Amino acid sequence: MPPEKPQWKELYSEVVTGGLCTGCSACVIVCPHDVLKYEDSDGIYKPYHLDIDGGKADCTHGQRGCTLCTRACPRFRDWESEIDIFMHERNRNDDEVSGIYRSLVLARTTDQSLNDIGQDGGVVSSILLYALENDIINGALISTLEGDGTSWKAVPTVATTKEEIIGGAGSRYTYSANPLAYFEAAEKGVDRLALVGMGCQASVPGALSSRKAGKTSKRFVLSIGLLCSKTFNDSIFDELFDATYNIKRESIKKMNIKGVFQIWCHDGSYHEVPLKEAHKWTREGCKSCPDFAAEHADISAGGIGKYSDWTLLVIRTQKGEEIVEDMLAKGLIETKPSTEDPEAVELMNKLSRISRKRWPESASVSVRRHIPVR
Numbered sequence: 001m002p003p004e005k006p007q008w009k010e011l012y013s014e015v016v017t018g019g020l021c022t023g024c025s026a027c028v029i030v031c032p033h034d035v036l037k038y039e040d041s042d043g044i045y046k047p048y049h050l051d052i053d054g055g056k057a058d059c060t061h062g063q064r065g066c067t068l069c070t071r072a073c074p075r076f077r078d079w080e081s082e083i084d085i086f087m088h089e090r091n092r093n094d095d096e097v098s099g100i101y102r103s104l105v106l107a108r109t110t111d112q113s114l115n116d117i118g119q120d121g122g123v124v125s126s127i128l129l130y131a132l133e134n135d136i137i138n139g140a141l142i143s144t145l146e147g148d149g150t151s152w153k154a155v156p157t158v159a160t161t162k163e164e165i166i167g168g169a170g171s172r173y174t175y176s177a178n179p180l181a182y183f184e185a186a187e188k189g190v191d192r193l194a195l196v197g198m199g200c201q202a203s204v205p206g207a208l209s210s211r212k213a214g215k216t217s218k219r220f221v222l223s224i225g226l227l228c229s230k231t232f233n234d235s236i237f238d239e240l241f242d243a244t245y246n247i248k249r250e251s252i253k254k255m256n257i258k259g260v261f262q263i264w265c266h267d268g269s270y271h272e273v274p275l276k277e278a279h280k281w282t283r284e285g286c287k288s289c290p291d292f293a294a295e296h297a298d299i300s301a302g303g304i305g306k307y308s309d310w311t312l313l314v315i316r317t318q319k320g321e322e323i324v325e326d327m328l329a330k331g332l333i334e335t336k337p338s339t340e341d342p343e344a345v346e347l348m349n350k351l352s353r354i355s356r357k358r359w360p361e362s363a364s365v366s367v368r369r370h371i372p373v374r
């Protein structure tokens, strides 16, 4: 029997319509025949095959041997184990529920203006600025807000300047498929990229590299992950925040999630919306996601814990470690040991356990093997 060459047909049945697709968009950016597109209207966030060259559920290029979309997908078959082994040369142990890492620290930028606009400690934006200024990258795929920001629509963007990186600081809790900005980066000749994104996206560079997905894989040189248990449909603004709490989207200045939805408005008012009221607007693509801690990033970042203007950093790779150490030596960030907030680490592991249990029994066994029974 010739070796199996899984292609769009398998991706479509096993991931896209199989309930595993997060909408990360990796399959779309890697397709060399331009037959995959991305639907992001009405809370869909899914790839689709143009109704040509094999139709919606198959691909004639795939029939002839193209496998790039399945190689890019961070939810296809044994993705987790394959990327773990590629990145760390081993499988994770059962107690490594938040993925394999080297160290944990609490960090914040020493740039007060960045700390003010960053979501937590402004560290993610600070790392991107460092990487840009030290020529590690020449651009970053990030999320920003459409237009003047009043619509709160999160859009993927390539940032190539300090101003553009700072312009993306802060968190939006609707989905932004940041890998999609790859097309804009390619057009601009930006070819050493950092990718910022939640776990579903932070695994994209690892998936591309571990399965040798051609030139696209070589362009991602840094993956910065954001801790994440879910994103929400855009309709939450009108149907919950406005309808129940009379908070108009254009009046919102900043949002955060710390046990509740925290909402600060331009008029100085502050509101809290219980998370349980928001569950109904959970995005479909998040419902099977097993990855809270962005387990395949070089560095993962979260706002978990008791210090609201600090970021918890999960440093996973040698590259991530070198960046954090050099930033510290240059005085760009300050850190304190994670042992100063052990509850933050416990909470990360607890939320990782909860997310892992969402992975369906019908899907890859290698992920299920590491689902804790406790």
Ligand SMILES: Cc1cc2nc3c(=O)[nH]c(=O)nc-3n(C[C@H](O)[C@H](O)[C@H](O)COP(=O)(O)OP(=O)(O)OC[C@H]3O[C@@H](n4cnc5c(N)ncnc54)[C@H](O)[C@@H]3O)c2cc1C
Binding pocket: 117, 118, 119, 120, 121, 122, 123, 124, 125, 126, 142, 143, 144, 154, 168, 169, 170, 171, 172, 173, 174, 175, 176, 177, 178, 196, 197, 198, 226, 227, 228, 229, 230, 231, 257, 301, 302, 303, 304, 311, 312
């Ligand atoms: C959808 C979402 C859910 C999250 N859930 C949790 C959680 O449950 N627990 C937790 O501890 N932390 C969570 N985080 C991470 C947290 O909000 C901060 O992003 C993190 O602590 C880094 O803070 P910072 O100040 O260092 O980042 P900043 O310097 O403010 O940089 C944030 C970066 O995130 C990017 N970004 C913002 N919104 C999005 C988006 N929707 N999609 C993709 N990229 C985006 C920005 O472009 C920017 O580059 C979540 C983040 C997001 C986006």
Ligand code: SF4
Binding pocket: 011, 015, 016, 020, 021, 022, 023, 024, 025, 026, 027, 028, 046, 047, 072, 073, 074, 075, 076
């Ligand atoms: S998870 Fe990402 S790569 Fe996989 S099918 Fe969905 S959008 Fe494509």
Ligand code: SF4
Binding pocket: 022, 198, 199, 200, 201, 228, 229, 230, 231, 285, 286, 287, 289, 290, 291
């Ligand atoms: S829960 Fe977060 S990491 Fe998982 S699919 Fe949703 S957005 Fe991505």
